Amino acid sequence: MVITEQLVSKNVREVQYFFYSQAFADGFRASFAILLPALLGSYFGRFDIGLTIALGAMCVSLTDAPGPLLHKRNGMLFCAGFAFLIAVITALARTNPYTMGLEVALVTFLFSMFVVYGARATGVGNAAILVMILSMDRQIERDQIFSHASYILLGGLFYTGMSLLLYKIRPYRLAQRVLGDCIREVANYLSIRADFYNPKTDLETDYKRMVAQQVIVNEKQDLVREVFFKTRQIVEESTDESRKLVFTFVETVDLFEDITAAYYDYRSLRNLFGDTGALDIIHSSLKRIVDEINAVGIAIQSNTSFRRGFDYDEEVKRLKADIDAIPTNDPSQKLVLRRIIVNIRNLLADLRNIEEYFETGIKRKKTNVDHSHFVTHQSLDPKILWNNLNLSSVAFRHSIRVSIACIVGYIITQVFSYGVHSYWILLTIAFIIKPAFSLTKQRNIERIIGTLAGGLVGVAILLLVKNTTVLFVIMVVFMIATYSFMRINYLAMVSFVTPYVLILFSFLGTEFRMVATERIIDTLIGCAIAFSASYFLFPNWESEQLKNFMQGIVKANAGYLEKIIRAMSGKKVEELEYKLARKEVYLNSANLSAAFQRMLSEPKNKQGSRSQIQQFVVLNHIFFSNIATLASNISRDRGIYPAELIQLAKNTYQKLNDSLQKLKEEEDLPKLPDAEATDSTSTADDALMKEQLGFVYNVSRDIEKLSKQLSGS
Numbered sequence: 001m002v003i004t005e006q007l008v009s010k011n012v013r014e015v016q017y018f019f020y021s022q023a024f025a026d027g028f029r030a031s032f033a034i035l036l037p038a039l040l041g042s043y044f045g046r047f048d049i050g051l052t053i054a055l056g057a058m059c060v061s062l063t064d065a066p067g068p069l070l071h072k073r074n075g076m077l078f079c080a081g082f083a084f085l086i087a088v089i090t091a092l093a094r095t096n097p098y099t100m101g102l103e104v105a106l107v108t109f110l111f112s113m114f115v116v117y118g119a120r121a122t123g124v125g126n127a128a129i130l131v132m133i134l135s136m137d138r139q140i141e142r143d144q145i146f147s148h149a150s151y152i153l154l155g156g157l158f159y160t161g162m163s164l165l166l167y168k169i170r171p172y173r174l175a176q177r178v179l180g181d182c183i184r185e186v187a188n189y190l191s192i193r194a195d196f197y198n199p200k201t202d203l204e205t206d207y208k209r210m211v212a213q214q215v216i217v218n219e220k221q222d223l224v225r226e227v228f229f230k231t232r233q234i235v236e237e238s239t240d241e242s243r244k245l246v247f248t249f250v251e252t253v254d255l256f257e258d259i260t261a262a263y264y265d266y267r268s269l270r271n272l273f274g275d276t277g278a279l280d281i282i283h284s285s286l287k288r289i290v291d292e293i294n295a296v297g298i299a300i301q302s303n304t305s306f307r308r309g310f311d312y313d314e315e316v317k318r319l320k321a322d323i324d325a326i327p328t329n330d331p332s333q334k335l336v337l338r339r340i341i342v343n344i345r346n347l348l349a350d351l352r353n354i355e356e357y358f359e360t361g362i363k364r365k366k367t368n369v370d371h372s373h374f375v376t377h378q379s380l381d382p383k384i385l386w387n388n389l390n391l392s393s394v395a396f397r398h399s400i401r402v403s404i405a406c407i408v409g410y411i412i413t414q415v416f417s418y419g420v421h422s423y424w425i426l427l428t429i430a431f432i433i434k435p436a437f438s439l440t441k442q443r444n445i446e447r448i449i450g451t452l453a454g455g456l457v458g459v460a461i462l463l464l465v466k467n468t469t470v471l472f473v474i475m476v477v478f479m480i481a482t483y484s485f486m487r488i489n490y491l492a493m494v495s496f497v498t499p500y501v502l503i504l505f506s507f508l509g510t511e512f513r514m515v516a517t518e519r520i521i522d523t524l525i526g527c528a529i530a531f532s533a534s535y536f537l538f539p540n541w542e543s544e545q546l547k548n549f550m551q552g553i554v555k556a557n558a559g560y561l562e563k564i565i566r567a568m569s570g571k572k573v574e575e576l577e578y579k580l581a582r583k584e585v586y587l588n589s590a591n592l593s594a595a596f597q598r599m600l601s602e603p604k605n606k607q608g609s610r611s612q613i614q615q616f617v618v619l620n621h622i623f624f625s626n627i628a629t630l631a632s633n634i635s636r637d638r639g640i641y642p643a644e645l646i647q648l649a650k651n652t653y654q655k656l657n658d659s660l661q662k663l664k665e666e667e668d669l670p671k672l673p674d675a676e677a678t679d680s681t682s683t684a685d686d687a688l689m690k691e692q693l694g695f696v697y698n699v700s701r702d703i704e705k706l707s708k709q710l711s712g713s
Contacts, residue, residue, distance in 0.1 A: 013298065017184070018484075020302035022066055022177040027484025029166065030061035031476065033159045049151055056155025059083050059130055063123040064163050065487065066178055066223060068230035073164060075120045080156030082111075082128040087149035090135040097414055100136060101407065107132050108406045108430060112399035115435065116388050118378045126431065133426045172241050173303070178227050179249055180301025182220040183354070186256050187293035189213045190347075193259055194286035196266040199274040203266060207618050211593045214621070217256060218590035224249055248300070248357045255293075255350035257582060261632055262343040263625035264336060273337070278326045282340055285319050289347055296354055306358045312348040319344065397538035398435040405429045405533035409526060424519060428526025433534060436542065438601035440534040443490060444527045450494025451523045455516045458499030462512045475503040535603075542599035543608040549592040550710070551663050553620045554703070556581075556588040558656040558669050560627050565649045565672055570640035578631060585624045593617055609710065616706045623699045626692060633689065641689075648693040655700035662707035 018024055034054045041050015060083070063075040086107065093099040107129060114125030131152065140148050167174065192210045195201045228246060273279050292309050299306035323337050356362060388395050409429045413422035432443040465471055478500035485492040498519065506512045560581040567573045596617055599607055640646075650672055657669045 017298050017301065022174065022181065023488050024484045025177065026064065027480050029163065030483040031480045033057040033061060033162055035476070037155060037158070052148060052151040053155035053158065055134060056080065056083055056152035057159040059127040060156040060159045061483065062127045063120060065120060065123060066174055067120065067226050069167055071120055071230070075124055076160040076163065079124045079127045080153055080160060082124060083131045083156050084149045084153040086128050086131045087135055087152045088145055090132050091140045091145040091148060094136050101410055103132065104410045105403050105407050109399045109403035112402040113385055113388065113395055115398065116384050116395045117380055129430050133423050133430065137423055172245065175227055175245050176303055177301050178224050179245060180297045182224050183252055183297035183300065184294055185217050185220045186252060187290050187297060189217050189256065190259050190286065190293065191290045194283055194290060197279045197283040197286065199270050199279055211617055211621060212597060215590045215594045218586050221253065244357050248354055251350055251353040255347065255354065257628055258343070258346050258350055260625050261628035263622060263629065269336070276326050278323055278337055281319065281322045285315065285344060288315070289351065292351060300357060306355065312352065316341065316345050316348065391538065394435050394540050397540060401533045401537045402430060402433050404537060405433060405529050409529050412525065422522060424522035425526045428523050429530045432527060432530040435540060436598050437534045437539055438542065438598035440530060441601055444531050446491040447494055447523060447527055450491050451498050451520055454495045454498025455520055458502035459512065459516050461499060462502060462506055471503055475500055541602060541606045542595050543606060546595055546599065546608060546613065547663055549595050550616060551660060552588040553592045554656055554659050554663065556584040557620060557624050557627065558653060560585050560624060561649065561653055561656070562670065562672065564627065564630050564634060565646065565653060567634045568641040568646050568649060582628065589621060589624065612706055612710055616703065616710065619699055619703050619706065623696060623703065626696045630689070630692060645689055645693060648690065648697060652693070652697045652700045655697065655704050659704045659707040662704060662711050664711060
């Protein structure tokens with residue numbers, strides 16, 4: 001009964017989270033902007049014009065991803081302009097199948113190349129391709145070409161104006177939503193780390209989940225940085241709202257670091273305490289903290305109040321008392337349990353700081369951090385496009401694949417005339433093929449499953465429901481769901497878009513069974529072409545890219561370790577340097593983990609050694625977890641540490657350098673500073689640091705061995 005209530009509570013919380021999420025806000029906004037022109041056009045007897053305006057709004061909505069206001073505005077305006085241009089060109093080219101085929105080849109290639117300018121530019125390119133595909137079967141008189149394109153432009157400008165107006169009305173809502181979402185993903189990461197203390201879980205599975213979740217957390221943190229530190233209203237911290245948003249995010253990053261830094265030999269822990277109940281106590285406590293962090297994230301995201309679920313000080317006292325009551329033959333074994341309690345106390349301290357977001361009457365100061373170091377800046381220089389026009393470029397090979405596949409699809413639609421919506425083949429191809437084979441394969445599977453499932457649901461609804469008002473309401477619900485899941489769950493999006501399309505065409509007077517059959521056939525043909533193109537045309541296998549990512553994480557770990565060695569050698573290391581080194585580690589670790597996950601979806605004969613690569617990923621995660629712990633324990637005021645500790649750290653640094661050489665990196669790591677002679681005496685904490693440095697050194701040796709095996713040297 002208790003488990004059932006917990007599941008119900010969790011499901012209710014997830015539903016609540018979804019309706020306050022940025023994804024739902026985006027879906028609702030896009031649906032409103034698309035529906036309004038169509039309904040007004042129908043009301044005034046010009047439904048064709050309303051649909052054309054709606055097309056412009058729909059295309060521009062593809063580029064309205066979360067991000068800085070300036071980037072959103074520029075992206076939408078560029079998209080509206082390209083949509084107008086492509087609409088004119090398509091209306092002129094479609095009169096001849098050869099000119100239309102030439103346009104398909106050129107437009108799909110050129111706008112697929114926009115991937116070199118980042119995600120928002122990719123959305124602009126996809127929107128331009130979408131306009132071409134949806135316009136190529138429309139018969140437009142020559143004297144109406146300009147007006148038709150102008151209506152598409154009007155729809156794009158209408159959506160742009162509405163989106164910018166909503167932002168002006170509530171300028172901090174986007175920031176709140178992305179911050180709340182980030183906090184919840186950190187909670188999910190802690191939940192996975194908590195399972196390491198659960199003797200019933202499989203450690204290998206836990207490691208895989210942890211690595212995958214770290215990629216998600218890194219993506220969410222990068223999005224928050226984009227929104228916060230490229231938005232003048234927030235980055236200048238000129239208002240209390242902006243200051244508390246920035247402060248809360250900084251504390252969230254610190255919370256994530258403290259979670260990451262709390263690493264132990266979990267297999268050894270399970271052997272020592274698996275039967276004592278101590279790990280169950282820790283696991284239960286961490287899960288309570290997970291629920292608390294989740295609640296904070298939802299409260300920030302929904303812009304509601306927060307009430308603490310339990311007393312944090314009492315939780316630490318209870319935890320300490322329960323651990324002290326655990327019987328053990330060797331009292332010294334409890335030292336590691338007490339260290340875990342200290343970690344939990346630190347997590348709760350971080351959580352307290354985050355909860356200051358909800359407190360009023362606090363005079364918050366500016367963080368005085370140079371945020372420009374923590375965000376990437378995407379150049380729109382045309383030279384970037386030009387420099388990628390070669391087969392060594394992943395973007396160029398991707399664009400060639402899309403162009404050739406779309407030409408094949410277009411030829412099929414011209415040769416075999418079996419329906420009136422054959423452009424669905426091109427739609428399937430253009431939006432399924434991704435730069436990486438693994439993503440294309442995943443999209444193929446999800447597209448087929450979603451189309452079949454959605455088709456069954458759509459047909460069932462149209463057979464059972466005859467009331468047009470009820471059908472319209474259902475269609476709107478599916479429409480909102482389609483645009484809500486567009487950026488977060490492709491399978492769900494396809495599952496909702498298919499019944500939405502079937503109901504829409506039934507309103508337009510088309511026999512829905514015929515539409516359903518045609519859509520399924522077109523989807524299967526498009527998926528087959530897309531999959532074949534990704535496999536045979538200049539494929540981009542992840543195993544060929546992994547070595548670069550491996551070099552990246554080893555360099556980043558070495559850079560983080562170098563800051564610690566400098567501090568131990570008596571050199572001054574600024575807080576900003578630590579944070580930048582930490583960010584580089586998280587970024588490179590996420591890149592490697594994501595590439596490894598994509599590799600697992602590729603054909604086995606195209607993969608490298610899965611077990612060795614996974615071990616390399618996990619070892620580097622263990623390495624920087626321990627480095628983060630060392631960084632937090634370094635005393636800034638102590639001066640020079642004992643030479644024995646410094647030398648141990650330098651030996652580890654050298655092992656990382658050896659690993660890079662095994663991975664065929666041409667340059668050595670930067671030379672370490674020489675420590676001054678000192679009579680520094682060891683302290684009680686130094687013994688613990690020596691033990692941890694010894695562990696880190698052993699991990700670095702394992703990394704070097706794996707590097708040698710993976711490089712084949």
